[in-house]
Amino acid sequence: MKRIVALIFTTLFLSCGDNTTLNEPKGIAPELISLQVSPDTVFFGLLPTDAQARARVAFGFSATVKQVDLLATSLRAELLNARGETIATKEIALQNTASQFSVSDTLALLLRRNEIESFTIAVNAFDEFGRSGGNARASVVVRPPNARPQLLSAFSPDTVRIGEFLVLRATVNDSDGLGDIASVFYFSRRPDGVLANQGNPIQMYDDGGVNPFSGDEVAGDGIYSFRAQVPPTSLLGTFTYTFYARDRFNAQSDSLVRQTTIVQP
Numbered sequence: 001m002k003r004i005v006a007l008i009f010t011t012l013f014l015s016c017g018d019n020t021t022l023n024e025p026k027g028i029a030p031e032l033i034s035l036q037v038s039p040d041t042v043f044f045g046l047l048p049t050d051a052q053a054r055a056r057v058a059f060g061f062s063a064t065v066k067q068v069d070l071l072a073t074s075l076r077a078e079l080l081n082a083r084g085e086t087i088a089t090k091e092i093a094l095q096n097t098a099s100q101f102s103v104s105d106t107l108a109l110l111l112r113r114n115e116i117e118s119f120t121i122a123v124n125a126f127d128e129f130g131r132s133g134g135n136a137r138a139s140v141v142v143r144p145p146n147a148r149p150q151l152l153s154a155f156s157p158d159t160v161r162i163g164e165f166l167v168l169r170a171t172v173n174d175s176d177g178l179g180d181i182a183s184v185f186y187f188s189r190r191p192d193g194v195l196a197n198q199g200n201p202i203q204m205y206d207d208g209g210v211n212p213f214s215g216d217e218v219a220g221d222g223i224y225s226f227r228a229q230v231p232p233t234s235l236l237g238t239f240t241y242t243f244y245a246r247d248r249f250n251a252q253s254d255s256l257v258r259q260t261t262i263v264q265p
């Protein structure tokens with residue numbers, strides 16, 4: 001019995017590694033040496049939304065490319081979510097022979113409020129072989145819709161004598177941070193029913209006592225104060241103070257009302 005065994009050899013697969021080596025590009029790939037993003041914070045609550053409740057969130061960026069040997073032929077900017085997944089991409093063709101140059105553009109996407117999380121912009125420049133010498137990254141923030149400021153408490157003394165100091169206090173908070181509080185103020189209604197200060201709000205201070213009408217103890221702690229001496233000309237009787245806080249989005253808190261009775265010295 002005759003057995004024929006045919007073996008076919010090919011060097012195709014064995015030579016793969018050698019081909020790769022031969023095609024390996026020589027020279028230094030282009031790299032990103034700086035990245036500026038503006039704005040780096042987007043206030044979602046200020047953006048118009050479409051019928052699907054999506055807002056167009058856009059970050060402008062300016063990236064500086066450094067090319068030593070091989071020219072950069074393309075630039076890719078990506079917006080990454082917290083899990084490192086790419087959720088928006090911008091590809092830009094490049095044709096610049098300078099050793100260093102900047103590229104500015106915008107990376108935008110449509111976002112719903114429940115899709116807000118921490119984002120990163122990553123930018124790469126690639127040579128003709130698709131190599132990048134190193135990316136640049138920047139964190140960007142999308143702020144959720146604005147929260148109204150809260151007036152947590154307000155205080156006025158029961159009784160103050162003419163010539164004594166009246167000190168009013170209000171404690172405020174804002175889920176967007178105390179830095180989002182734009183002003184804390186009150187209206188003063190006199191015993192005769194007329195609003196004091198020509199009906200204008202009277203500003204309170206969280207400045208640690210810098211302003212002469214402050215009376216504030218600690219700056220920046222969300223406790224606002226107003227302090228003034230009751231003049232001899234003051235009406236006697238009960239003053240009614242209505243307190244409010246307002247944030248940078250012009251959202252106003254609910255009010256709190258307190259009363260103080262001014263009496264003879």
Ligand SMILES: [Ca+2]
Nearest residue numbers: 147176180247
């Ligand atoms: Ca707010």
Ligand SMILES: [Ca+2]
Nearest residue numbers: 206218221223
């Ligand atoms: Ca304070």
